[in-house]
Amino acid sequence: MALDTNKFVDGLIDNGYSHLCVVPCSFAKNVINAAINNDSIEYVPCASEAVACSIAAGLKMAGSKPIVIVQSSGVTNMGSCMTSLLNPYSLTFPIITSWRTYKAGNSEIQHKHLATELPTLIASYGYEHIVIDQDSIDTAIVQINTCDTSKTVSVLKKDTFTKVELEEKHKLDLSGYTPRSEFLMKMNEMCKKTDTLFIGTTGNTAREMYSFMPDTNNFYMAGNMGGALSLGLGAALAGKKVVVCGGDAEFVMHMGGMTTAGRYKDISLTYLLFDNESNKSTGGQNTYQSHVNYIGIAKSSNLDCIDEIVTDLSEFSTTFETIQKTTGLKFLCVKCGVDEETPRPPLNVVKASEF
Ligand SMILES: Cc1ncc(C[n+]2csc(CCOP(=O)(O)OP(=O)(O)O)c2C)c(N)n1
Structure with a gap:
């Protein structure tokens, strides 16, 4: 009991x-x-x-x-x-x-x-x-x-x-935001069958990419929380065109990865932060990070940032398309809502150890 x-x-x-x-x-x-x-x-x-x-x-x-x-x-x-x-x-x-x-x-x-x-x-x-x-x-x-x-x-x-x-007063209300799935499906449509490498972070981002981005070249990083940007940096330094899709809790865990990434401009690496204000995958706990200026941190780490937080799908589509046209080290912060739980990618898919 x-x-x-x-x-x-x-x-x-x-x-x-x-x-x-x-x-x-x-x-x-x-x-x-x-x-x-x-x-x-x-x-x-x-x-x-x-x-x-x-x-x-x-x-x-x-x-x-x-x-x-x-x-x-x-x-x-x-x-x-x-x-x-x-x-x-x-x-x-x-x-x-x-x-x-x-x-x-x-x-x-x-x-x-x-x-x-x-x-x-x-x-x-x-x-x-x-x-x-x-x-x-x-x-x-x-x-x-x-x-x-x-x-x-x-x-x-x-x-x-x-x-x-949780008592009601502690619960997050994200119902006003577009769920992450819609942004992922948009990227699937825009980048299907290209060799752009999408890295999904620990947490629900990777899981949702498996469900909503079936036609892109994805790597689902199941563990190593906080390491997605650096993994992406390594791949970008080796010549890949990379998009890292992360969550707000993952963003802060090893934030020094950003200052390291900021040294490199002659690469093709985009960091997309999907901020749902929560640790969705561990029970939806609030990250209590409303004081954090993600764009400010990325900017001062020398990433090229889209200055405004994106919430709207068509705005995302236009911005992402522009970002993807040129190389460099870019950062885009998307405020999103939460989707229903999606299945984990199966073992054979998670275990891919080459990009
Ligand atoms: C080192 C480490 N600490 C804690 C965890 C447990 N954990 C897995 S995902 C996660 C939260 C992820 O939240 P976020 O990055 O905001 O993504 P979301 O699930 O909300 O999409 C936590 C705390 C972990 N996997 N590894």
Whole structure:
């Protein structure tokens, strides 16, 4: 039986925990929703797991009681913070990581390695791990407290917690925006049977490209969140004409890729940011990035930017056509709505390892 999520979050608050530093995972969706709904614990949405871990370290050093929640894939991103900050300074606080599993033949190959090796990875950082108890909230809270005072990481299995919906006031309303599928279908029409390489990022962009861009040359990057622009840069430096299609959470995860890309102008690389204000693929959590000026960041990283955010399909069509006529390093920000869930690309399609 699943643990009552709201009671678990209340238990954390009763034990003095003050902040939840998070990069979402669908396994942790209910805890995240309960924390967002609850004003007694501060939800700190983070650009990457490295950021989450460092913020939590700062909170702890300053006397607060943080908890970090991440996906198993993100534990790799925390390696530097855990081994070179937390370890030498003996800083401890609860780190909860989901444990993504893998079945042979599944196309979620990004999880295959850590599905068996997560404990080894955690051990290599110098930590023990405990699996969060699925039967008793009291035991689960004791485990969290153990992680607060010792070098132990909590591992969260699927369906540990009961369902919690976000309260209405926290829900995003994107119904006024054109869904991403329409922009993708437009590019499919414009670039079908050309050798332009479309790279889809981790998250729902790649999935939707599989459904809505059947006639273009696509690569669906299932893992390596934050690395799509750099992957595209590599391909562009090798002579390909590339369009990277990304999401707003992916944009910020390894933003240094943009400053690196900005060095190169004599290439053909377009970065299309589809901003749906959310982590659609992990449960639709708000990215809380309305303060971020994506065009400003791209511009100051030396990308050639379309100055206005595009929301309209015909405007997109004209702008994209113009962009594609010349080479260079370009950036276009599209504000879009959300589509229904689409299937993942199958294994043989995801596994293509040449462009
Ligand atoms: C390193 C890492 N951390 C977290 C995740 C879990 N994750 C997968 S997709 C995603 C959010 C993607 O959101 P966005 O880029 O905005 O694209 P959308 O799904 O909204 O299209 C997250 C957090 C991951 N795959 N890898």
